[in-house]
Amino acid sequence: MKIIACIKQVPDSEAKVKAVPTGDGKVGQVSWGDAPLVINPFDEYAVEGALQQKEAAGGTVTALCIGPESARDALKHALAMGADEAVLVSDAALENLDTVGAAKVLAAAIQKIGGADMVVFGRQTLDNGAGLTPAQTARVLGWPMLGLAGQVKVEERSVTVERVLEEGRQSMKANLPAVLSVVQSIGEPRYPSFMGIRKASKATIPVWSLGDLGIAAPAAIVTRAELMNPPAQETATEMITGETPAEIAEKLADKIIAEKVL
């Protein structure tokens, strides 16, 4: 089975992220200080899900990323986890990519890789957080979309997933090739092995430009107009104390009721 895992590189979730206005009427920038860039945590599940299917049915896993040169490190992480190959799509014209644009570029790269039986996505990116790209890529490819899978099972030429929805679990089945997005229930992403890290450090990762894909840069339809820091939290914490749990509870209950949030 040929499996592709789509991953992005993002600032670490521990990073202190801030909006930095430029003051000249321009949009400004997002700063994460010297926090490291890592594989999008949701996409570690995508790689894990892809590797599980490879283990079950044989085949190969290719990690695919659109990003700057530095995103090689995210791909190396996927290789160290056990992916067989990695491809980076990098082009200066892709700087303002929106999700529809990303879907078009990913679809073109998937075709250039030679297609796949299954393309696995994370649920959403940590930076943009849209959660749109998987379904949009499925739409562009014309493949079935099985989103938010917590369990995946492949039989012959079909795939069945257990989707984790607000209302409970839903079992859905489609023919391959298919697009999946996976969630945490798929299982903890494995740690890169020592051998994996060695292999990844030696791997050559091809870099494809838009020219290599034979497509023009997609026009950005969704664009950022302004960046803001959320209003500072009023964090004056009032500690409730008392001699007994009952006394504390009594005081706390009064406070909660006085907040008029019930």
Next chain:
Amino acid sequence: MKTFVYIDHFKGEVQPASWEALGLAKSFGTAVALVFGTGVDEVAKAAVEYGADEVLVADDASLTDYRAETYASTLASLAAAASSQSPNLILFPTTARTREMAAMSAVDLNTGVLTDISALEVNSDSFIATRPIYEGKVLEKTVCSGKPVMATIRGRAFPKPNREEGKSGTITKVPAAGEAKSTVEGYSASESAVNLGDAGVIVSGGRGVSNNPSLTPPAGMDEKQAETWRAQQGFALVTDLAQLLGGAVGASRAAVDGGYITYAHQVGQTGKVVAPDLYIACGISGAIQHLVGMRNAKVIVAINKDADAPIFKQARYGVVGDLFQILPALTEAMKKKLGK
């Protein structure tokens, strides 16, 4: 101005943020509600009662079970119909389904989707939406140059309109479109519905709910079983308070990973982002990945044994203590004060 509002429902049970979207649409002019599925007359009626000027109902066997492809195609074909009729804006509540179908129809219509928005300004011909990025650490104002503009609204960010029972209005049948590429094999009943996104009150438990050494588990349990058993006693206390306050039960990832409760309850970066009026965190340390999921709650209460737990920095009220003692006492006190 004309706005389409997609009413998201699961087997007739409407996601309440659909009505909030309808209220927002009304504030801009004409609101046309879209209801897809079979046997959805009640949903269409409710849409009228919540203020829809018109309801378009696609009642077709191909829409019985939600599938992204058919729902997206039906939506796109309605939006693309006769340009004088076409909407400038399509609003959705933010749910797993709407993210998918909006995503796909945006591809068809060559437009974009602004997800999880908490504010929307109309500026002559353009819309400026406010949405969280970087897990809500930063907000962006964002615009979409395509038409119609699609936006999914964050639950509880916009007021819910009043319902006028028995109101009558225009309900029009429209055709379904598209072909499904998957089949629904079934739903598991084992997991009850958890609607954290709409909950006004959430009481959450973390790893601390399993930490009560004085509880003696039934004989014959190994260590892991005993831990799970203890956690169940802890979550029973969490659930008691949540039920009393008409709220939902949340959890930290440590509680989910420990097998104390299912993933659907998880709050945080890899779980749900919530914004209730009241969030009570019990035995949760307050790791950043948990905080990004709940720091938009209006009032946060933290109960933790450890006075240095970072959760207290986010909390409006804090109690340093054992949740096994504080929670039952709090439930009792609330019962008395609320006259329940």
